[in-house]
Amino acid sequence: MIKAPWTTAQIENLRKRQAEPTLHSYTCDDCGNDLYPTEQGWECYTDGCNYTQDWAHTSDVTGEFQSLVDFRKHLDSKIDASLEGI
Numbered sequence: 084m085i086k087a088p089w090t091t092a093q094i095e096n097l098r099k100r101q102a103e104p105t106l107h108s109y110t111c112d113d114c115g116n117d118l119y120p121t122e123q124g125w126e127c128y129t130d131g132c133n134y135t136q137d138w139a140h141t142s143d144v145t146g147e148f149q150s151l152v153d154f155r156k157h158l159d160s161k162i163d164a165s166l167e168g169i
């Protein structure tokens with residue numbers, strides 16, 4: 084895992100990670116809402132909820148998760164293509 088503070092590029096990776104529908108998002112331990120990344124770490128979207136989290140998995144911070152997502156989409160498209168041939 085990588086702890087905050089995070090750089091602008093790392094925050095952008097985490098933002099993309101949260102927006103990726105095929106992955107379970109980082110959520111608040113207190114209210115269950117999604118978290119958004121800031122320089123100081125995760126913060127909760129819910130007004131009045133003060134939950135923060137100062138770490139994320141390394142591949143999510145570095146953006147490596149994206150290659151796994153791309154690989155999965157690649158496999159899905161192969162499966163779709165082979166199904167069309169049946």
Ligand SMILES: [Zn+2]
Binds near residue numbers: 127
């Ligand atoms: Zn919350």
